[in-house]
Ligand SMILES: *Cc1c(COP(=O)(O)O)cnc(C)c1O
């Protein structure tokens with residue numbers, strides 16, 4: 001008797017890790033041995049989502065753990081602040097068929113609306129994904145929108161997290177991109193950090209096999225995120241692609257001290273990853289309590305410059321709608 005389809009195609013471990021992620025604040029409380037009721041919070045319409053492997057890197061019994069603070073819904077998110085809105089980067093009207101063309105030569109594809117983790121400070125928390133997905137249908141509308149610009153040399157896959165797409169879907173997209181004028185494929189992803197299982201054999205073969213130059217930009221904010229499993233995944237990833245960089249968001253109470261940022265750069269370097277951007281927070285509603293002002297950001301980067309080699313100092317930037325590139329702050 002033939003096996004049912006689901007038995008023949010087992011769920012890949014990374015998909016299982018996302019499926020089985022912690023979604024209940026009370027369970028998170030129990031796993032971290034926090035007093036009952038200490039995490040109870042509203043989620044302002046953006047629910048808790050954190051994979052168990054990431055929870056395992058949090059310190060037990062510490063309500064201020066820097067990884068916990070990145071994912072835990074809190075009452076502060078419901079407070080309204082002047083200057084913090086739903087679309088701080090004015091992107092909602094700029095995207096066409098999931099393609100966002102703001103800077104020379106580069107076009108960003110919103111490849112997926114899904115993420116393996118919900119980061120409380122994320123500017124995309126209020127993004128209307130169903131209207132803006134390049135991944136709908138067969139990519140042709142997105143590829144046509146990209147071709148309209150003519151001069152696109154680099155396709156940037158973003159989201160959401162583009163690695164939320166399975167390997168078959170990604171392979172389809174890569175094949176299509178190879179037949180355009182695109183030469184570089186950049187992938188902005190938090191997956192290798194939060195669900196290192198995502199760096200599986202199929203993905204590695206796909207990345208190593210394309211004629212496009214592949215750049216992976218990770219998103220890691222704190223050295224405690226870099227577990228041994230993440231280190232193993234990064235080693236394999238580095239062997240398959242041209243370069244692996246990291247971007248971080250400067251977050252109050254999480255990484256806004258020079259010791260933490262220096263150790264993040266050093267730990268990344270141990271894994272062969274160079275820091276790229278340190279972003280000042282995008283002013284999305286619900287994230288104001290994470291904001292670190294530009295002056296403090298400058299001070300921190302100056303402190304990093306004094307203690308690290310230049311290549312381990314990230315570029316402090318802010319994204320300002322209408323500018324021709326990210327805007328350097330320091
Ligand atoms: C950040 C971003 C890019 C990439 O900018 P780089 O400075 O090259 O990293 C491209 N397109 C959009 C829409 C972006 O937001």
Ligand code: SF4
Nearest residue numbers: 115118119122160190
């Ligand atoms: S887009 Fe990135 S920062 Fe935002 S929730 Fe997803 S993984 Fe986190």
